[in-house]
Ligand SMILES: O=C(CO)[C@H](O)[C@H](O)COP(=O)(O)O
């Protein structure tokens with residue numbers, strides 16, 4: 121069964137505690153937290169204070185997705201506010217190997233995210249150093265976008281690369297995930313599903329999470 125990671129980007133920021141409680145009482149294992157800087161992506165979301173508050177209100181895993189330039193500047197700060205998994209974008213790192221080691225040195229799991237146009241082959245030389253690869257199934261920056269169909273093909277290629285390298289890496293998929301595409305994503309190799317708008321726009325978000333879990 122896949123790990124479910126609801127994206128807080130689609131939650132009600134006027135009543136965040138209520139949505140955190142909903143996730144706490146659901147079958148979701150992780151909180152997916154999208155940090156955007158208005159430079160790497162054309163949008164600004166939220167940062168450390170929100171993550172710190174969420175950490176105080178849950179025992180679940182905090183899966184932090186950094187959509188920021190030069191993420192090395194903030195690795196230790198994200199550890200301090202409670203990140204368990206820290207994912208940086210391949211496209212935002214000049215010295216990716218060093219960044220991955222710095223995340224692990226802080227005691228967090230290290231993830232790398234790939235934009236839709238970035239081939240999985242760029243990770244070949246670091247695949248054994250990684251804990252997670254985040255395949256973006258939309259162009260990062262906004263919730264509620266349409267799922268890009270080529271994602272299935274990309275996940276299959278990544279799965280093959282991981283198996284060949286005998287690596288132990290979680291494949292996570294993010295963007296436009298819903299109860300229609302979830303099963304096929306798991307079938308081709310996804311281990312963790314991020315979903316924002318599909319969960320929070322559902323009539324019953326808790327049962328929607330359970331539906332995704334059964335994918
Ligand atoms: O990283 C992201 C956007 O850059 C979000 O995690 C993602 O878009 C989730 O939202 P939705 O499920 O509504 O597509």
Ligand SMILES: [Fe+2]
Nearest residue numbers: 154185294314
């Ligand atoms: Fe994300």
